Amino acid sequence: MSSEPPPEVDGANCIRTLRLKLKPEAYAWLNAAAVEINRVWNFANETSAKAARPFAGPPKWLSAYDLDKLTAGATEYFERIGSASIQRVNAEFATRRKQVKKTKLRWRSSRGSRRALGWLPFKAVQLKRKGKSLRFSGKAFRVFEQQRLLGVSWKSGCFTQDAVGDWWLNLAVEVRLEPPVAQNEEVGLDLGLKDTVATSDGEKLEAGHFYRNIEQQIAQAQRRGHKRQAKRLHRRAARRRKDALHKFSRMIVNRYQRIIVGDVSSARLVKTRMAKSVLDAGWGMLKAQLQYKSQQASRSVFIVSERNTTRACSNCRALTGPTGLDMLAVRTWVCSGCGGTHDRDVNAAKNIRFAVRCSPSLSGNESSPSHAPPSQAPCLREARNSALTAVA
Numbered sequence: 413m414s415s416e417p418p419p420e421v422d423g424a425n426c427i428r429t430l431r432l433k434l435k436p437e438a439y440a441w442l443n444a445a446a447v448e449i450n451r452v453w454n455f456a457n458e459t460s461a462k463a464a465r466p467f468a469g470p471p472k473w474l475s476a477y478d479l480d481k482l483t484a485g486a487t488e489y490f491e492r493i494g495s496a497s498i499q500r501v502n503a504e505f506a507t508r509r510k511q512v513k514k515t516k517l518r519w520r521s522s523r524g525s526r527r528a529l530g531w532l533p534f535k536a537v538q539l540k541r542k543g544k545s546l547r548f549s550g551k552a553f554r555v556f557e558q559q560r561l562l563g564v565s566w567k568s569g570c571f572t573q574d575a576v577g578d579w580w581l582n583l584a585v586e587v588r589l590e591p592p593v594a595q596n597e598e599v600g601l602d603l604g605l606k607d608t609v610a611t612s613d614g615e616k617l618e619a620g621h622f623y624r625n626i627e628q629q630i631a632q633a634q635r636r637g638h639k640r641q642a643k644r645l646h647r648r649a650a651r652r653r654k655d656a657l658h659k660f661s662r663m664i665v666n667r668y669q670r671i672i673v674g675d676v677s678s679a680r681l682v683k684t685r686m687a688k689s690v691l692d693a694g695w696g697m698l699k700a701q702l703q704y705k706s707q708q709a710s711r712s713v714f715i716v717s718e719r720n721t722t723r724a725c726s727n728c729r730a731l732t733g734p735t736g737l738d739m740l741a742v743r744t745w746v747c748s749g750c751g752g753t754h755d756r757d758v759n760a761a762k763n764i765r766f767a768v769r770c771s772p773s774l775s776g777n778e779s780s781p782s783h784a785p786p787s788q789a790p791c792l793r794e795a796r797n798s799a800l801t802a803v804a
């Protein structure tokens with residue numbers, strides 16, 4: 413393996429979603445506006461379904477453009493939303509309907525137990541800055557952490573409500589990334605059970621550490637029947653984990669040129685009683701983050717088989733390590749072949765790092781030898797996915 417210097421990395425433009433929490437004084441207005449949005453959506457749903465299955469005449473599949481014509485002038489029936497938002501709803505409706513290929517989508521209910529979480533899309537020009545606040549549809553909005561908006565120009569966005577009932581501002585913004593040149597050549601990562609990652613350089617991340625005490629609070633809140641409190645805690649736990657994984661993947665991508673990850677999603681583990689902790693651990697999230705961040709920064713990610721990575725000694729390669737799930741309790745062991753002492757996870761990470769040199773079958777986003785500028789595809793995909801989850 414030649415140790416060539418890391419390539420010069422050009423910056424790349426990516427679409428990211430900037431998500432800011434709104435101050436509660438706007439909630440009442442947004443809740444009312446969301447009801448109006450639901451009426452537009454339901455009108456589009458009903459009209460499209462009727463057009464697709466008419467009593468007489470040929471069926472017609474209404475496009476966003478058709479819906480725009482049918483809703484022209486509808487703003488006078490609404491107090492809060494304008495024609496631009498109505499057109500955004502029509503466009504979103506037409507896209508979704510095309511995706512699922514159905515004549516009718518689910519209604520957006522405004523009350524009851526099946527109430528749709530609030531959603532209010534808009535075009536870039538509708539949201540304006542005014543001093544420290546934002547203006548939308550004649551109403552002033554203030555957000556937490558408003559300094560994050562400094563120097564940002566957005567393309568479009570939406571207001572969304574989460575399960576707790578809080579409202580968020582989501583803006584699609586273009587950012588230019590200038591990733592640093594990696595200082596180190598490569599690293600192996602062992603994705604363990606229970607939210608632990610070990611690197612072949614001996615570092616560890618315990619993502620669960622950030623929210624373990626929250627889990628107890630959730631259980632307590634549920635026992636007492638405090639539903640809202642439980643939802644709030646769930647949200648906090650999810651965000652802490654996501655944050656920990658983001659920080660970790662950013663650190664790895666900034667430091668290393670080649671990143672080698674074990675294929676943890678092997679059916680072997682999912683079948684066992686460890687399944688829950690494996691699936692919960694968010695390794696899919698971490699791998700996805702490593703992959704798109706690597707692609708943006710011209711790094712390579714390799715996914716290799718985890719076979720024997722725990723058993724083999726990373727010094728002498730003898731299979732002297734602990735085996736089987738019952739031996740999970742063994743955290744450190746001494747190799748009977750060479751006498752070396754190993755941390756179980758770090759040893760596995762070292763073997764994973766080594767595995768990439770033996771195994772010819774690789775998957776992941778290996779960079780081409782010419783080090784082409786990173787593709788924007790993963791950024792767009794990420795932005796689209798986050799926009800969809802924000803909407804859903």
Ligand SMILES: [Zn+2]
Binds near residue numbers: 726727728751752
């Ligand atoms: Zn050994």
